[in-house]
Amino acid sequence: MTIPANPGAGPVVHDPLTLPGDDNVDEYTFCVELKGNPWFLQKGKMIAYYGTVAFNGIGHGPLEPLVRGSFHSPLHASDWVVAEGSGKMLLADRAFDVNSYDLDEGNLTIRSGNLLAFQPSLTLKQSIVPGFLTLLGTGRFVAASNGPVVFMEPPLRVDPRALVGWADCPSPCHHYDHGYLSGVLGGLRALTGLGGASGEEHQLEFTGAGTVLLQSSEELLPERPVGGAPE
Amino acid sequence: MFRLQGSKVLAVDLTGDAVKAKNGSMVAYDGEMAFKRLTGGGEGLRGVVSRRLTGERMTVMEVRGQGTCWFADRAAEINLVRLHGDRLRVESENFLAAEAGLRTGTDFTGVRGAAQGNGLFTTTLEGHGQAAILSDGPAVVLRVSDRYPLTVDPGAYVAHQGDLRQTFQSGVTYRTFLGEGGGEAFQIRFEGDGLVYVQPSERRTIAGDL
Known part of the structure; x- marks a missing residue:
């Protein structure tokens, strides 16, 4: 029995030699090359790996020095593991777009559910904004977004649900359109929290110099359960 | 003849021959087509019985005619697979269509299916011809050889073809019970010679939270 290099019309067959090292396999899958160096991984x-890779939860034990140096997010500790070993490992998330980014002495804040993996040369901290994590230092990380990421520059107001993260600029503040609070209806709304208008009265406002990352969808899929398969 | 129109619609050109396809997956056709429901996956009485017994349910129709028929299912990505006398194992929920020359059947998978929540059995396709399988996001095709065994998350596994042995491996340790599990408690290891299809998304599995 022989299997052709390219069965059917479409798909490319990958093996450990043709898989890229620390780069995208396609829009939705990222390949991490492990050579004894650990990676933090959500x-x-x-989804699959070649070689020998061990996954260990973050806690006490041999990983203690690594965790002490790079992981400062007790709220999220149960969501993260350390992958160690040698081989090539494929990462993917709910068939979202996946991309890697390099930080150079940088400071980037990202929605916690969108961060898939990062190198321990970066430090992960909880952001002051709930539900977001901040990465500091130099290294590479992998993030998912629902649709491709768009980079924007402040000053800018964004829809909270389209926000993926921001880099190098001050933390955002909430902005509510003035009409939301004025008049009788506005007063009622302010009192009861009921009613609304266009659904766009609430934005996040960014000022200063930096970059804001947006995804091209306002849909934040639930963090869990993860996307199902077709039935 | 199977061809993809975009990545989510399968076009099949028929000249009096037939294809098997998932029930209800036809979205359009031109020419003359006849649709016939095949009970038990079109495998005869034996198929009816074994599919009932194994729970590997698959409602399949036979499409026969002249013209072009288009198939799609829930905007899932479609992957074409060509078989040359070898065997493809695919979860019945990921099966979309197969040329009439391919025999379908059921096969015991062992514990892997249990970890996926898909039951202990899987659907097999054998013979010469083309098949189309569904995945959530385009499937990545990974080659397994003697030098390079592959380990796969059960939630991302879609199908495999060729001469592969699969073993179930568990990463459950005492730390899992302390709430410090590695998140990849169950894995399937493939050894031998063949191809494995994985999707860039994970089904919810019982092991997903460990």
Whole structure:
């Protein structure tokens, strides 16, 4: 029995030699090359690997020095593991777009569910904004977005649900359109929290110098359960 | 003849021959087509019985005619697979269509299916011809050889073809019970010679939270 190099019409067949090292396989899959160096990885985002890779939860034990140096997010500790070993590992998340970014002495804040993996040369901290994480230092990380990421520059107001993260600029503040609070209806709304208008009265406002990352969808899929398969 | 129109619609040109396809997956056709429901995956009485017994349910129709028929299912990505006398194993929920020359059947998968929540059995396709399988996001095709065994997350597994042995491996340790599990508690290891199809998304599996 022989299997042709390219069965059917479409798909490319990958093996450990043709898979890229620390780069995208396609828009939705990222390949991490492990050569004894550890990576922090969000639980359950590994889809396959060649070689020997061990996944260990973050806690006490041999990983202690690594965690002490690079992981300062107790709220999210149960969502993260350390992958160690040698081989090539594929990461993907809910068939979202996946991309890697390099930080150079940088400071980037990202929605916690969108961050898939990062190198321990970066430090992960909880952002002051709930639900976001901040990466500091130099290194590479992998993030998912629902649709391709768009880069924008402040000053700018964005829809909270389209926001993926921001880099190098001050933390955002909430902005509510003035009409939201004025008049009788506005007063009622302010009192009861009921009613609304266009659904766009609430934005996040960015000022200063930096970059804001947006995804091309306002849909934040639930963090769990992860996307299902076709039935 | 199977061809993809975009990545989510399968076009099949028929000249009096037939294809098997997932029930209800036809979205359009031109020419003359007849649709016939095949009970038990079109495998005869034996198929009816074994599919009932194994729970590997698959409602399949036979499409026969002249012209072009288009198939799609829930905007899932479609992957074409060509078989040359070898065997493809695919989860019945990921099956879209197969040329009439391919025999379908059921096969025991062992514990892997249990970890996926898909039951202990899987659907097989054998013979010469083309098949189309569904995935959530385009499937990545990974080659397994003696030098390069592959380990796959059960939630991302879609199908495999060729001469592969699969073993189930568990990463459950005492730390899992302390709430410090590695998140990849169950894995399938493939050894031998063949291809494995994985999707860039994970189904919810019982192991997903460990």
